[in-house]
Amino acid sequence: MDNILMHLTIRDAVKTSILSKQWRYKWANLPQLIFDDKLWQELERNWKSARIKFTSILYQVLLFHRGPITKFALTIPELRSCSEIDHLIYFLSKNDVKEFTFKIQKGHKLSSLLFMCLQLKHLSLSSCLIYPPPSFKGFNRLIMLELDDVTIEAEVLIKLISSCPLLEQLVLRITVEFDYLEIDAPMLKLFELKCVTTSVSFKKSPLLEMVSVAADENVLAVGDEFCNFVEFLESVPSLQKLHMSYHFTKLLVPDEIQTMLPFTLNNLKILELSAISLYSLEELSSVLCLIKSSPNLEKLKIEMFAEEVDHATYLLDFLKVQDYSNVLLSRLQEVTLIGIAGTVPEMTLIKLLLEKSSTLKRMVISSKFYKCDDKLVGTLKELNKFLRASPNAEVKFEERIQQ
Template sequence: MADRSEKKDNHPKIARSSATDIMSNLPSEVTENILMLLPLRDAVRTSILSRKWRYKWVNLPQLVFDDTLVKDSMENDDPLLHSKLFKIIFQVLLLHNGPIVKFTLSISALKICSEIHPLMVFLSKNGIRELAIDICDLNGYRFPSSLFSCEELRQLYLSNCSFDPPLTFKGFSRITSLEFILVDFGDGVLEKLVSSCPLLERLKLEGPMYYDNLEIDAPNLKFLSSNARFKYIHFQNAPLLAVVLITSDDDEEDGKAYQMIDVFGCLPVIETLQLGRRFLKFLTVGGVPERLLFTLDHLKVLQLDEVYCREIAEVSFVLCLIKSAPNLKKLEIEMFTSKDDDTGPVLEFLEMQLYSDVSFNQLREVKMQFYSGTRPELEFIKLILAKSPMLETMLIESSKEVADNGELTRFPHVAPKVEIIRKDADKNRVTYLAKGLNWSLTEGGG
């Protein structure tokens, strides 16, 4: 009995020893992957696991300092919070061994930034490839020249600062992604930056910022997203640009009219296009042809924000793009009108289209938002249903309850399996109309 008891007592020790051996003898690439999946604070704590794990984290190629540093260990209202955080950051950097491929500083509690200067000097000498500085209040901070000497940079993310490179700056020769949130550029700086990054594939500009003109000369650019305001954007050299999201909704008159043929003629492989109110408006000022002289063969997804049904030019613009995109599969559109508008010309135009030979042969999905049940909206729906033989889903969303007299169920459609879905946001009511059958259900207890 004593022997059996003694063996039983040894089992936990054997189990702990085996687990320790397994953890200590993991291949280096496995331990590195484990460490990179952990928040940095927890990665540092792995030093206590065993002698072989001690300081393994100092070789990590990526360092992410985020709000997990503050959570559970510091108080946001601590007057010494700023100095404590940077003390931790510099201690980690002091112990770190080897190149730092990725560095992220994203701590919402940080408000001032004098320590960023020596931080940038350090990173510029350690082979940094991916850099993200996201602090909510940098007060127009100007980065030191050391930022612009990071020759290995592939990805750069900056927020709430001023981007002002020295005169000797020749661009980032290896960078593929630039993302700027509320960043201030001097005259011509953004344009020069884009053209001096020959490998740039992704450009994102966010925040209610105002820029003058932007000539895009980026032969490898594939993705462009911006909700900033520009007087003028010209796609001078962007033969690979496949995704364009320009979503500024500013309605001021300060801007230049665009010719549709000039804009889309420079985007030969565009696949996804989203246009906000402002850019759409200036495109229509330049004149709207019935269809473009060339086809947008690669365009699959089209999203248009705030199309005014009362303006025939804007309705014409929508149909021009659809007609010029023979392989379009998805259309999302916000259409607005008022009961006091004179919609006669728009209704006449849509009726003419209904009796034309135009067809939207590849269109599968349509989404209309802010539907209010006006005649132009109904006629537009009628046209889509009558001209889209492959249509599968039409989702019609309204921001308030809209009376339904059953007219949608009587519209003829050429797609045998089309499903029309009506959704009234106020009451979470969803109505399905399919193959002439009308049945409804209520979501969320509305």
């Protein structure tokens, strides 16, 4: 019965009380309460004022619910800020909530009562203003923290992160510009960053396994020392998955071209690069550098940036002098290349991957163009001529889907 109730919207769960004596108020023992878009859309269809009806349901739930609430989610982007939300958070603070997800219309100042929920393990906040009270000492049990388009001061965020000693997952998608952001999370395993910031410093994260960074400009630091991206990679030896988006090469040394890292990324298994332009010498060399320095890659995904420029001779000259003799991708099994136009740098990359990947199972190539033309036909013919180290490698070519 509990399993059935947890698959219903909260409104439908309350309605089950009319089924029988056995079902009456059974919903009131639910350990998780979810108020989401599905509920809101239902209210908009059936009531003139969805907000008033929502408030009525909310108070009904708070009045009749008994027992602990381990998981609570309020994710209704259309809902405006209202005092009832503070009453709700007060109620949750008395019920040892462990997972809290919050997203309504932007601009709601989060109640300080949330920072009394010291049993929290998962906290996800969106589009709100965060001002912890001066007495707040931290979430000692928090494992996952996700902040999406929130308003928070850099000093407050730094203190919040450092006051969560068990933090393993940190996701920051913040539009506020910071001059400096320090990450002090010794148990951190996953880090995702999408924000405008001058510098990001990892004080100590030896267990970091997954990193995703999307930024136009970014200067990384390890401890108190600013560093380039090469030095940052060396400081996270446990890294298994890396995703870089936008002009990620700005994170590398800007004044020199890297052909190989001074160390190998032995634990890196998944590499994903988005919005990459192989027409740029810096980005082309960076892509090759990361691939050549990751001998144990298992999955590779590259999404090309749609840029129309003439082939520069310096790109071709760079490719000609590249040494691929010591490149070995003996564990690479899946490759996805999106936005291919059939240029020389792209074809060189495809050729390298096919020749050096002895265990490759599948390569999916997605076209930059919406329909197959003579140029793509020529690209397909050239692909079929490339040598393949893996006899089982399947190369699948897909046309771009019109959106």
